[in-house]
Amino acid sequence: MNFKDYIRVIPDFPQPGIRFKDITTLLKDGPAYRAAIEEMRKAVEHLKIDVVAGPEARGFVIGAPLALALGVGFAPIRKSGKLPGETIEASYDLEYGKDVLAMHTDSIQPGQRVLIADDLLATGGTIATSINLIRQLGGEIVGSAFLIELSYLTGREKLGDMEVVSLVTY
Numbered sequence: 001m002n003f004k005d006y007i008r009v010i011p012d013f014p015q016p017g018i019r020f021k022d023i024t025t026l027l028k029d030g031p032a033y034r035a036a037i038e039e040m041r042k043a044v045e046h047l048k049i050d051v052v053a054g055p056e057a058r059g060f061v062i063g064a065p066l067a068l069a070l071g072v073g074f075a076p077i078r079k080s081g082k083l084p085g086e087t088i089e090a091s092y093d094l095e096y097g098k099d100v101l102a103m104h105t106d107s108i109q110p111g112q113r114v115l116i117a118d119d120l121l122a123t124g125g126t127i128a129t130s131i132n133l134i135r136q137l138g139g140e141i142v143g144s145a146f147l148i149e150l151s152y153l154t155g156r157e158k159l160g161d162m163e164v165v166s167l168v169t170y
Contacts, residue, residue: 007023007148040167044115044143049114050072051072053114053130054118055127055130056077062117062118078102083102113140117145123153148169
């Protein structure tokens, strides 16, 4: 299946010159959404994953169903202040300022094999911060999976030698 056919590209959003990749058009199509998750599952199942971690918010719509398809748990990575239990945090740079991500301290157990899943790999800042959090908790990152990769932004370079799966590349 050509998943690009299900992704709407919106010019000049959120600012002039940006060509936003809108996955809501894929998500609303049940068979296409199911096929994308199934293709991702097939591409990563050899990694012997214990848990899938996904950053808020679109990492939830990719990571949670992928975890379900793999038969493993899901660990949400949220913005600071959104998780009710004991958390760890890590900050990262945005174009203008900083942001902070958090995880529950009991979401990953030491030695668990973790796959990071998100909708988009762009500059790699969010995923690099997610890697930092998972490693702080003692998790072993075995790979990452994305619906879309914007290869011209070279985010893959921030991920080191881990296996990276992308269904669609722009």
